Amino acid sequence: MMRLIADNKHLSFGTAIIVLLLVFSMGGGVVVTRDMADVGAGRPSKPPTLEHLLGTDQQGRDVLADLMFGTPASLKIGLIAGVLGVFLGTILGLVAGYFGGFVDASIRLVTDVFLTIPSLLILVVVASLIRVVSVEEMALLIAALSWMWPTRAVRAQSLTIRERMYVQVARFSGTSHWRIIVFELLPNLLPYIAASLVGTISGAILVSIGLSTLGLGPQNEPSLGLTIYWAIYYGALIRQLWWWFMPPIFIIVLLFMGLFLISSGLDRIANPRLRTTI
Amino acid sequence: MTIGFLLRRLGIFCLIVFAAATINFMVPRLRPTNPIESRLYELAAQGGVRVGQIKEMVRIYNEKFGFDKPLYVQYANYWIDLAHGDMGTSISFYPASVRAEIMRAAPWTIGLLTVATLLSFGVGSILGALMAWPKVGPYVSFLVPIFMTLSAIPYYLLGIVMIYTFALVWPILPTSAAYSSGKNLEWSLDMILDIAKHAVLPAGSIILTGIGGWGLGMRAMMVTIMGEDYMNMAESKGLRPRTIFFRYALRNAVLPQVTSLAISLAHIMSGAVVVEVIFAYPGVGYLLFRAISGNDYFLIQGIVLFIILSIGIALLTLDLLYPLIDPRIRYGKN
Numbered sequence: 001m002m003r004l005i006a007d008n009k010h011l012s013f014g015t016a017i018i019v020l021l022l023v024f025s026m027g028g029g030v031v032v033t034r035d036m037a038d039v040g041a042g043r044p045s046k047p048p049t050l051e052h053l054l055g056t057d058q059q060g061r062d063v064l065a066d067l068m069f070g071t072p073a074s075l076k077i078g079l080i081a082g083v084l085g086v087f088l089g090t091i092l093g094l095v096a097g098y099f100g101g102f103v104d105a106s107i108r109l110v111t112d113v114f115l116t117i118p119s120l121l122i123l124v125v126v127a128s129l130i131r132v133v134s135v136e137e138m139a140l141l142i143a144a145l146s147w148m149w150p151t152r153a154v155r156a157q158s159l160t161i162r163e164r165m166y167v168q169v170a171r172f173s174g175t176s177h178w179r180i181i182v183f184e185l186l187p188n189l190l191p192y193i194a195a196s197l198v199g200t201i202s203g204a205i206l207v208s209i210g211l212s213t214l215g216l217g218p219q220n221e222p223s224l225g226l227t228i229y230w231a232i233y234y235g236a237l238i239r240q241l242w243w244w245f246m247p248p249i250f251i252i253v254l255l256f257m258g259l260f261l262i263s264s265g266l267d268r269i270a271n272p273r274l275r276t277t278i
Numbered sequence: 279m280t281i282g283f284l285l286r287r288l289g290i291f292c293l294i295v296f297a298a299a300t301i302n303f304m305v306p307r308l309r310p311t312n313p314i315e316s317r318l319y320e321l322a323a324q325g326g327v328r329v330g331q332i333k334e335m336v337r338i339y340n341e342k343f344g345f346d347k348p349l350y351v352q353y354a355n356y357w358i359d360l361a362h363g364d365m366g367t368s369i370s371f372y373p374a375s376v377r378a379e380i381m382r383a384a385p386w387t388i389g390l391l392t393v394a395t396l397l398s399f400g401v402g403s404i405l406g407a408l409m410a411w412p413k414v415g416p417y418v419s420f421l422v423p424i425f426m427t428l429s430a431i432p433y434y435l436l437g438i439v440m441i442y443t444f445a446l447v448w449p450i451l452p453t454s455a456a457y458s459s460g461k462n463l464e465w466s467l468d469m470i471l472d473i474a475k476h477a478v479l480p481a482g483s484i485i486l487t488g489i490g491g492w493g494l495g496m497r498a499m500m501v502t503i504m505g506e507d508y509m510n511m512a513e514s515k516g517l518r519p520r521t522i523f524f525r526y527a528l529r530n531a532v533l534p535q536v537t538s539l540a541i542s543l544a545h546i547m548s549g550a551v552v553v554e555v556i557f558a559y560p561g562v563g564y565l566l567f568r569a570i571s572g573n574d575y576f577l578i579q580g581i582v583l584f585i586i587l588s589i590g591i592a593l594l595t596l597d598l599l600y601p602l603i604d605p606r607i608r609y610g611k612n
Contacts, residue, residue, distance in 0.1 A: 113293050116589060118548040121582045122301065128570050128578055129305055206432060210552050213434065214567055228438075232556065237438065238453065240446055249435045256430040264426075 011265025017258030021251070025071040036065035037222050048243050055243035058234040063227075063244055067251060070222035073135045074255070077208045077223075080139035081146050082201030088143075089150025089200075090193055094181050096151070097158025104155075111151050119145035120207055127216040134218055138211070142204045149203070150196045157192050158185055191270035195263055202259035209252060224248050284598075291594045298586040302579040303356050307349070365580035370572030376580035379565060384547075384584075386456055387554070387561030390477055391546035394484040399539050401485070402492025407528050409493065410500030413519065421493070429490030434552040437483035441556070444479060452476050454558035480557040484550060492535065499531040506530075537600075544592030547585040 035041060042056040049055070054063035096107040122145060161167060162185070170180050211217050212225025215233070219226060231237070231245040347355075359366070365376040408414045409421060428436075445453040457463070457472050503509065504527070512522045542549070551563035558564060562581060569577035 109290065109293070112290055113297055116290075116294050116593060117298060117586050118545065118589070120551065121548055121585060124551075124566065124570065125302065125305055125578060125582050128573075129575070209432065210434075213552055214555065214570060216570065228435075232438075237441055237446070240442070242442065245438060245442075249438060252435060253427070253431050256432070257427060260426065260430040 008265045008268060010261045010268065014258045014261025014263075014265055017254055018262065021071060021075070021255055021258065024251075025068060025075065027068060032062060032065035032068055034065070034069060036062040037069045041065070045239070045241055045244075047241075054247050055241075057227075057230060057241075057244050058236070059230075061222075063247060066222045066227055067224070067247055070224050070227055070248070071251060071255075073218075073221055073223040074205055074208060074225065076135055077139045077142065078201040078205035080136070081142040081204035081208075082197055084140075084143035085146025085200045085204065086150045086193060086197045088147040089152075089196070090154050090186075090189070092147065092151040093154025093156075094158055094185060094189075097155040098162055098177070098181055098185060100159075100162075107151065108155070111148050114145070115148045115152070120210055123207065123211055124214065124216060127211055135221055135223065138208055138218055139204075142207055146200050146204055150193070150200055153192055153196045154189060157189055161185055161188050191266065195266040195270050198259055198263040198266060202256060202263070205255065205259075224252055287594060287597050291590050294590045295587065298583055298590075299357070299360060302583050303353060307352075360583075365583065366576040368569075368574055368577045368580075370569065370574040370577065376577050379577060380562065380581060380584050383560060383562045383565040386559060387547060387550065387563065390481055390559065390561060391484070391549050392543070393477070394481040395488065395539070395542050395546060395549075397481070398485040398488030399492050399535070399542075402489040403496045403532060403535055405489065406493035406496025407500050407523075407531060409497045410504065411523060411527070412504075422497075425490040425493045427490070428487050429494060431487050432552075433483050433487040433550075434556050436487055437480060437553050437556045440479050440483050451479050453479075456560050476559075480550070480553055480559050483553060495538065496531060496535055499534060500527060503527050503531050540596045541593070544589055544596060547588045 036052075039059045039061060041062050042052050042060045044056060044058050044060045046052065046056045052062045052064065054067070056062055057066070092107050092111070096104040119142075123141060126141060167180060167184050170184050175184075208217065208223075209225035209228070212223055213228050213232070215229050217223060217225055217229070227248045228245060231241075231248075236244045363377060365380075368374050368376050368379055371379055405418065405421060406425075409418050441453055444451050452458070452475065456476050457469065458476075461469060461472060463469070509522070509526060512526050517526075547562055550559075550561070551566060553559070554561045554563035555567040562585065566578065566581045568574075569581060
């Protein structure tokens with residue numbers, strides 16, 4: 001396993017970036033304190049100094065503290081929504097792919113309908129009416145619309161695995177459906193599930209940052225999207241307060257780079273044929 | 279194409295419309311407060327209207343919008359109105375109708391996104407194909423990590439960086455809007471240049487982030503095609519490399535890309551919501567943002583329904599046209 005990660009440049013580089021970001025977000029309590037991310041912690045809109053390494057925003061929040069406490073919030077949303085979405089998607093995909101027939105047709109129909117409607121839009125409608133107050137609520141809301149791609153990926157793979165010889169043998173020897181799904185199908189699907197987990201996490205983070213940027217996220221806890229929302233709201237761009245909006249952008253780009261590399265690395269493990277191409 | 283496929287596809291379309299419209303109808307009514315009442319109290323807080331007057335206004339408006347009738351009557355009326363293309367009246371742009379506001383914004387979004395999507399598809403696909411071509415590949419291989427970075431950046435964040443760089447630090451382009459304020463919308467060269475100048479940055483951010491994805495996709499397709507027998511055949515026949523590249527490799531590799539292009543074109547209405555907000559570009563996305571800021575529920579729902587409908591119709595058309603683009607596809611045969 002370790003050798004697989006080391007051999008796979010994308011996977012190891014991506015993992016390194018994510019670990020770096022985790023260390024950064026755990027450093028929150030060491031380098032800065034939580035109250036530095038509160039309104040009025042310093043003088044407003046000041047460029048970086050030794051006291052505030054990344055300066056302060058319009059309302060006197062320390063930008064570095066804001067980021068160090070905001071990054072884990074965004075990661076948390078991604079993780080909760082991603083895990084729940086993939087969990088749901090795996091169950092639906094396995095059931096649809098294995099049983100086929102009417103069950104498959106109905107699951108496919110619902111998945112297709114939800115795939116067509118952009119989740120950001122449903123979330124905009126829901127979030128604009130029920131103001132989201134906490135990071136966890138936001139995560140659950142996004143999770144409710146994160147199961148479609150995993151469902152599709154898992155279903156497609158279970159369809160092919162279902163026809164393999166060892167599954168047929170298990171079926172003819174009278175193994176129960178649930179045993180076949182859990183012990184024959186699931187283990188062979190793990191690489192795909194892992195790849196779609198990373199994809200779902202990064203999709204969930206993207207949507208949550210989009211929602212926060214539109215002003216529809218939780219507004220009482222720091223998060224990466226909220227920092228950008230305030231920066232736009234107070235015209236940080238026009239006033240050229242670069243230390244306010246550039247660092248969160250940098251962190252978000254790093255985050256997506258890391259997730260992208262991991263998912264392309266996992267893809268290579270899931271589809272060995274891709275390995276020869278680079 | 280079989281009748282069964284056609285029916286299934288139409289069924290999905292109807293389901294999408296039904297689901298979107300019903301969510302739009304139900305969600306606001308799950309709230310304990312009345313949207314009109316809360317909006318009026320908000321106005322009162324700013325303006326100093328007496329509470330007694332508000333009660334009267336709420337009663338009149340409730341009657342006008344039909345909030346005093348039972349839920350199923352409201353639902354039926356909602357569908358009747360929708361069938362007439364009536365999506366209600368905007369609260370924040372009163373007395374403009376929701377439909378008029380959307381129709382004013384839609385051309386901007388369609389124009390910006392169509393140009394940006396086509397450009398990023400064209401440039402990305404050609405660069406991607408070159409990256410996989412043995413004679414050129416090594417010279418452009420430095421593009422691979424750049425493409426990966428670009429495809430990982432949310433386009434609106436690149437938009438922020440571009441505004442900062444090209445409109446503020448080095449002010450050669452306008453920061454926001456679709457045309458200079460004070461100008462009249464008319465068909466003149468001056469106006470077209472002005473619109474183009476304003477579109478460079480928002481379109482640029484979408485194009486640049488898009489190029490990465492198209493390029494990497496095209497490169498992967500080309501790599502697969504290079505291993506095909508007909509490529510060896512073409513080479514051994516002594517065809518010119520350019521002919522092989524364009525006629526044999528590119529033409530075959532681009533087909534799956536065209537499918538994705540069509541799907542992205544179907545999604546243009548929802549593609550740039552946040553970019554439009556950042557550039558204050560007067561399209562559908564910016565309208566949605568202003569509707570959210572103004573708690574204008576009718577407008578929010580109208581826009582969302584409009585976008586979902588446009589995606590549904592576009593994808594339906596695409597599915598029906600697809601056998602014409604790729605004759606290998608025959609729906610429902612296997």
